[in-house]
Amino acid sequence: MYPEQIKKSLFILNPAAGILPVKLILSAELKRRRNELSTFKSLSIDESGMQIRNSFPDFEIFVAAGGDGTVRTIASQLVGTDKILGVLPMGSGNGFARELGFKPNIPSLLKDIRKSERILIDVIEINDQLCLNVAGTGLDSFVAHSFDKLSTRGFWSYVYVTFLNFIRLKPVHVRINLSGETIEDDLFSFTIANTRQFGNNAYIAPEAKPNDGIIDIVMVKPFPKIKAPLIVYRLFRGTLGKSKYVRYIKTDKSFTLHTDETRFHIDGEPVEIRGEVRVSIRRNALSVLKTGRNKFLDTVN
Secondary structure (H helix, E strand, C coil), X not given: CCCHHHHCXXXXXXXXXXXXXXXXXXXXXXXXXXXXXXXXXXXXXXXXXXXXXXXXXCCCEEEEEECHHHHHHHHHHHCCCCCEEEEEECCCCEHHHHHHCCCCCHHHHHHHHHHCCEEEEEEEEECCEEECCEEEEEHHHHHHHXXXXXXXCCHHHHHHHHHHHHHCCCCEEEEEEECCEEEEEEECEXXXXXXXXXXXXXXXXXXXXXXXXXXXXXXXXXXXXXXXXXXXXXXXXXXXXXXXXXXXXXXXXXXXXXXXXXXXXXXXXEEECCCCEEEEEEEEEEEEECCCCCCCHXXXX
């Protein structure tokens, strides 16, 4: 018999998300445990939202079984409530799950659920859309739009579309208005970060923390493409700040972004944004299940 904490947990599976080997293994295990765990398959964002809201009286922990997009969809229903977000990562990058210590392992997750401890994290709002991890425009957004059109997923598919987009990459002109100052530049990428990484341990903002009340802005200036291997090496080593082509800005204030480019991504999901982009942060807005590998233990309730 499972303890009350697990009975109070609802697993929400996105059958369209995830890379095949991981998805098949975890989906099969969830199916095997269907008499022990409460689960449902989400076929749309609207359906997920309705199911979560209707389940508030019965469940305390809502587990997103999918990629970063699935996590963001479910988290958007939990922001500002006392409900807890858990993650069973099944996606290609799993940036948020990696940062908060979630593993693609059901027994490990159930162990954390039994304890039912939580940590409060910030969320970023971009034109009223929720961002848990990172967002922006430029190379990473172009890759997100290309990746979304592929029929295959996984790390090497991501490498492939990144290479293709980098070869034809041209700078994006951006202008931000921050605390009365205007910053304007041509960039290869402009990133808004709540956590350190895109996913797959690619650390775009190595000093970012999801519970510090700070928005980390990363501006990557155009660089000779022959230097790309060094930039990539620093990205995965978490030393991107050593490059003269990278500028970091930290702020706890709201700001606006203007650019003619309409291709953005939010938590790896491609989106189209036209006109002014408004960016703000909400402190301690989301409860996340504490894992044994969570690096942010100081704010646990």
